[in-house]
Amino acid sequence: MSNLQAVLKQYWGYDQFRPVQEEAIRSVLEGNDTLLLLPTGGGKSICFQVPVMTMEGVCIVVTPLIALMKDQVEQLKRRDISAAAIHSGMNRHEIDITLDNCIHGQTKFLYVSPERLRTEIMIERTKQMKVCLLAVDEAHCISAWGYDFRPSYLLISEFRLLIPKVPVMALTATATEQVQIDIIDKLEMKPVRVFRQSFARANLSYSTFLEENKERKLLQILKNVPGTAIVYVRTRKRTKELADWLTKQGLRAAGYNAGLPFKERSDRQTAWLKNQVRVVVATNAFGMGIDKPDVRAVVHFDLPDNLEAYYQEAGRAGRDEKKAFAVALFNKIDLEDLAENVEKKYPAMDVLRRVYQSLANYYKIHVGGGEFSAYDFDIQNFTGTFGLIVNETHYALKLLEEEGFIQLSENFNNPARLHFEVDNRQLYDFQIRNPEFDTFVKLLLRIYGGELFTEYVRISESELAQIYFVPELEILKKLSFLKERGIADYEPRRDKPQLTFLTPRYDAALLPLNVFEIERRRERDRQKARAVIQYASNKNRCRTILLLEYFNEMDGKDCGVCDVCLKNKKNEPRPEIDEELGNQILHYLKSFGAVTPRALSQIFENVAEKPFLQTLRYLIDEEIINYDQVGKLTLNSKYHS
Structure with missing residues (x-):
């Protein structure tokens, strides 16, 4: 090795x-x-x-x-x-x-x-x-x-x-x-x-469906494909509505979006990871950094803005390399909305300047100040304070972020942190002078160890309260006392969206917006939206090929498992197969178990190569026999009886 x-x-x-x-x-x-x-x-x-x-x-x-x-x-x-x-x-x-x-x-x-x-x-x-x-x-x-x-x-x-x-x-x-x-x-x-590495995923079947009743089609897909699933939607409101509807249909579903409190997000994610919840209905805040290999289906109930995002999100299905499905549902209105959304993403320059000025006023930041200062951010309170339109403000903030002026961390959680500001001897002196804190300090050292002296360590006030057998409020008071006395630096937990100013604050009238570059990005996004529309509307070409070509991989082959390939395969004249030979192959596999294709061809060496291969291909295509993990042919379990 x-x-x-x-x-x-x-x-x-x-x-x-x-x-x-x-x-x-x-x-x-x-x-x-x-x-x-x-x-x-x-x-x-x-x-x-x-x-x-x-x-x-x-x-x-x-x-x-x-x-x-x-x-x-x-x-x-x-x-x-x-x-x-x-x-x-x-x-x-x-x-x-x-x-x-x-x-x-x-x-x-x-x-x-x-x-x-x-x-x-x-x-x-x-x-x-x-x-x-x-x-x-x-x-x-x-x-x-x-x-x-x-x-x-x-x-x-x-x-x-x-x-x-x-x-x-x-x-x-x-x-x-x-x-x-x-x-x-x-x-x-x-x-x-x-x-x-090739962007082709042999185990992933891509499909799109033009559906007026997307809910009915979604339910059909989830009933036909067992196992865990992610359903992507565009808005936070829809995560709740669709999850509630799926629950009423008898499926274990939960909504997930960046607007939920951290604990609720964490609990729902954990329940899904442990298969206690089968379906997560989520905005694109869900999935990054999550390693769950056995997702069997990813359904885009709403089309994403570009094929890059679609490929990444769809790719969360079937990481265990077993068969999985990536499905996009759409109707004609969705295609129109996709094009309109691009224009909404680029508010007028005067809107950008007004939102930027409002942020400076909201946090009382003077010109030239505020670089890397971070603040809790509530968009409803902010827009209400300055009479701004929520949706327009959302896109203005995103554009200000793209221009490098601010950073908005919506899915934010900063656990409480603790660091001892004194050394071992000074801490011991504090314990002698304050005996009522002796057992509490010992508890901190027992749970979090010597790292408290060298770095900031994540702590949980609620866990400490349970172990110390006191209300959480008492723990907060003790930690605050340690901070006031200079013994420790205690940073309480923060669980709200964070807005950070990445540059010193500009005079809004002089905000250096790159108008030419913004227009160029708008045109880029229009092209990307058109690519999504073409992909969704396509009825004739293999979907894997379309994705590969989008990423400049021009030597791909038809996947054989997407909706287009399966439709084309059905329309092909089926080669004649030797039914008796097929029964003999099935009988052999049932009697003797898995075998390599080469070994099977040797067993039936008296049969001409072409009819043997045609019969074998038919049995594999119809999933009557399968390849196992080591590449041997085996009889599908439902045909064993």
Whole structure:
């Protein structure tokens, strides 16, 4: 077993790499800039995490979403790998300690947003770190032709000047040829090696249905396809309405959206992961970073804005490589709405300036101030205060985010955190002087350990209350007292959407909006909407082929399992088969069990090759016989009796 395989086995429990993974890892270890394109669920993270575990130093990971950062950090910690993240929910002291731990070699992975790269503290501390790799996740965000453009990604090439000899690995699940060119250019990757895995998913059957009664069709699909499912809708309101309706039809369903309280979101997600809930009806806030391999169906009840998002969301089905279904439902009004939604996403410039000015007034931020300041955000209260239209304001905020002025974290949860500001001796002195706190301090140390002295540790006030046999309010008072006396820094839990100003506040009249670039993105989104409409309306070409061509993979073959391929197969004249031969094959499999195709052909060596293959193909197509996990032919269980 190679050193890389040993690391893979030790930390991730896998015996072998998937196709492309090992080649990409070796490219990084050879010091090459590397662009990796793997489909959703293809194991991108392993490609930068495994090599770092064989290198000396810390890997800086740039990723756009706080939720993804936290998920990755927690996954690494569960594998006993030291990891940390810096995000807008942290105070300066906490950031200070986190960066110090990276300098002193106590952290292997540091997750940051692209905006964080330009801060003075990040720049100065990076100069003192031994950085072994720069990983840029969701790298399509660097391209104006990507589906989730973040202008702050353009800062990464400047940041690379601090670590000129450190290779960069850029990773994405969805990138057209134009986006790939942009990634290589904007990250100044040279020399660069590009690795990609086919976007074809042999086990995933794509279908679209033009339906006036989408609810009835959805119910039919969920009844015909057993197992867990995700249903994607466009609005928060519809998550509840559709989940309630499915529940009334006898299905275990739950709605999920970023507007729910954190505990409710977490409980619903956990119930689904444990198969206590079968169907989650969700906005696209659901699914990122969730590793559930046995999802059997992903249904788009509402069409997404682009095929990149569709491919990513549909790709959450069948990660266990068993048969799964990706279905899009639509009617004629949906197609009209898709085109109209593009125009709604781009409010007039005066609307953008008014919303920006209102934000500054709302949080009382003076011109030149407020950089990286984060605030709780309630859109209903905000729009009501300034007489703004909610829907228009929502899109204005998104556009201000795309322009790099603000960051809006809707799906936000920051657990309570604690860090001792004193050393062991000073803490002991405090316990002697305050005996009523002695058992409480000992409890904290017993539960959370010595890490309380070196970093901010996530704590749960409610769990502490249960263990300490007191009301939660009493725990809050004790933690606040420790903070007031300078013994510990206590950050209470925050569970509201967070709005962060990424730049010093501008005079709204002078807000440097890139009007030309915004118009270019509007035209890009129009093209992407047209591609979705063409995909949904297509009746003649294999859907996998359409998706592959969209991502510039031109050598794909008909999948044979999408709705179009199945329709075409039905219309083909069926070759004549030898019914007696078919019965003999079935009798053999029933009597002797699984056998390889080669061995079966040898058993029936007296039969001419063409009729044998035609009969065998018919039995496989009709799913009377199947391939098992090791490639042997076996009789379908329902034909055993």
